[in-house]
Amino acid sequence: MGEAYELDGTLIRLKLYVKTMRPETKLVSEPDNTLTLHLAAPPTKGKANRAIVKWLAKRLELSSSQVRIVIGIHSNSKVVEISGTTRGQAAMLLGIDPVSLTEI
Numbered sequence: 471m472g473e474a475y476e477l478d479g480t481l482i483r484l485k486l487y488v489k490t491m492r493p494e495t496k497l498v499s500e501p502d503n504t505l506t507l508h509l510a511a512p513p514t515k516g517k518a519n520r521a522i523v524k525w526l527a528k529r530l531e532l533s534s535s536q537v538r539i540v541i542g543i544h545s546n547s548k549v550v551e552i553s554g555t556t557r558g559q560a561a562m563l564l565g566i567d568p569v570s571l572t573e574i
Contacts, residue, residue, distance in 0.1 A: 482560055483540070484526075484550045490518050495525050499566040519543060522550065530555055530563050 484505060492508035500506055511521035519539055527534045532554050542548035552560065561567065 481551065481553050482555065482557055484552065484560075486522075486548045486550060488518065488522065488546050488548055490546075495521065497529075497564055497566060503567070505566065522548070526550060526552065526564075530560060 487504065487506045488509055489506060490509045490511060490513040492510055494508065495510045496508050498506045498508060507522065507525075509518055509521055509525075511518045522539065523534050523537045526532075527537045530537070530552060532552070536554045537550060537552050540549050540551045555563075
């Protein structure tokens, strides 16, 4: 799980697999075009979820209110909804291949 997809011109959803307690936070586009987020934060008391929102918002130059986890609050597999950006902008700012961003 990890492909990302665009809902419309200004709303996208990213499917992420999250690995917590890593040395650094970084997004990895896997060879099969899935997305894995290596996260430095621990998976306790919502810290990892808050770190995901904050990290994505900062990388995408958005406010945290424009990034929300819609599926997977208590799971390593998450769907994150992002408003106020396009598929192309998101791919560029996240440093991933746009092929990882598939339309639904």
